[in-house]
Amino acid sequence: MGRFLIVFGVLLVAAGLAIEYRVRLPFRLGHLPGDIAIHGRNTSFYFPIATCLLLSLLLSLALWLFRR
16 A cells, blocks of 8 residues: 555656646647547647556556566
8 A cells, every 4th residue: 555655656756747847748648649639610639649658657667567
């Protein structure tokens, strides 16, 4: 339980820093190539599939490294 809380805290700090300094990042999460955005006259649909895949990959890698 202690390790989980440490990893969760580190991830929260990393997320906070990414949000705070997102202007300086070379890419914008949520606006990656591969994210689906459909704009109609009165509606819009947005699904950040590439962003979801990237975050899933990073979290899986972090958890895999933590378990080793």
